[in-house]
Amino acid sequence: MSVDVADMFAGLGGFSEGARLAGCRVVWAANHWRAAVDMHALNHPETEHACQDLEQADWRTVPSHDVLLASPACQGHSPARGAEKPHHDAQRSTAWAVVSAVEYHQPVAFVAENVRQFATKWVLYRAWCEAMHALGYALAPMVLNAADSGVPQERKRLFVVGTRTKHPITLRLPQRDHVAASSFIDFDAGQWAPIKTRRRKPATLARVAAGRARFGERFVMPYYGSGSGLTGRCLSRPLGTVTTVDRWAVVNGDRMRMLSAAENRAAMGFSDSYRLPTTHKQAVHMLGNAVCPPQARDVINALLEAM
Structure with a gap:
């Protein structure tokens, strides 16, 4: 069965790469940052790309798809931002663009990824979930560690899986052996x-x-x-x-x-052939914002098996 995927807030393309590894076709990917869109296009030339503010997107121009992937901005939720910086700002509102996209396209399923504080600290998280419920989606939030997908990194993130089912689905995720940091350090x-x-x-x-x-x-x-x-x-x-x-x-x-940038790439679970920005600072920035492809692959495979 061919599964078409759209990727919002695609960044460097970790979610898209995971979808590709799961056998899906990434038909559309978008981000507001031109440099990220260009890098995504280098690695996924078969995908239609858009560089735009997704809170202002015209969803009529986006190809239809079976599964929507989304990683809205985490900076407004993450404690890594630092206590001295404001957390109640416009970056938190990007999550509502996911609701808007789901309302228009009504995909069979969506997967939203963010830091754990998206669910525990954001006062509007319950309202966000209620909006998805109103659109007919049952939600299965789960905190997953990338290391359990064989990524050589301890990285715990929230994944909210939404399906057009009466009850939330249960994903049967593999428990892969942890991989040591020594595997990629030269x-x-x-x-x-x-x-x-x-x-x-x-x-x-x-x-x-x-x-x-x-x-x-x-x-x-x-x-x-x-x-x-x-x-x-x-x-x-x-x-x-x-x-x-x-x-x-x-x-x-x-x-x-x-x-090095290459070692950070390996720590995130990207292949050695995945192309990065030429500047170290920009490469590390995009990698740190990305979804780990092997983890995305495992989540998407489990979702497809459960549907």
């Missing part, structure tokens, strides 16, 4: 620097020392931001969550470096 590549330099902050040196005491000479640690305590993570575990800015450093003896 110790013979990258721009290494000595750990002990005059510019290195005491807090960084303290994390390195604690990590070395616990894990030995090689491990990963959060260089910017927090997470994984004060000691980092051993290489036999999946990496911690990849974010939109450089976060993870690799320690190798008396030297260290940040993860």
Whole structure:
């Protein structure tokens, strides 16, 4: 059975790539950021693309589809944004564009992805769900860890699966073996620097020392931001969550470096051939915003099997 998929807030294309891996045809993908649309088009040239504010979209121009995929902006919900930045802003309203698209096209099913706080902190989440119920959809929200889909990263995200059924469906998701961070880190590549330099902050040196005491000479640690305590993570575990800015450093003896764009790509579960922006900063930004393709594949396959 041929399944046509549309991808809202498509970004770099993780959801679309997961749909492709699940055997679906991605007929349309859209994002408001031209750079992201261009990268998506490079990797999915067979897909029709639109660069537009999806809150202003004319859904009559969008091809019909069986399943709608959507990753509305998470910045207004994510605690990674920081307490000093406002959370009640226009970015939260992008989720209502999903309701608008579903109302017009009435796909057989939709899958919306976001951070967990979308359901637990957004005061309008219940209203958003009620809007979907009014359109005839039963909702099955679930928090899933990308590591359980074989992605070498601990990344917990909310997936809301909506179906035109009387009751919410149950997805039978595979429980895949966790993949270690060591699977993608290349110790013979990258721009290494000595750990002990005059510019290195005491807090960084303290994390390195604690990590070395616990894990030995090689491990990963959060260089910017927090997470994984004060000691980092051993290489036999999946990496911690990849974010939109450089976060993870690799320690190798008396030297260290940040993860490369290619290593971040592998940590997100994209193939080595998936094309990225040429600038490191933009590549990391798009990767940190993406859906992990293997996780998307597992969710979509389970959805299709349950329908």
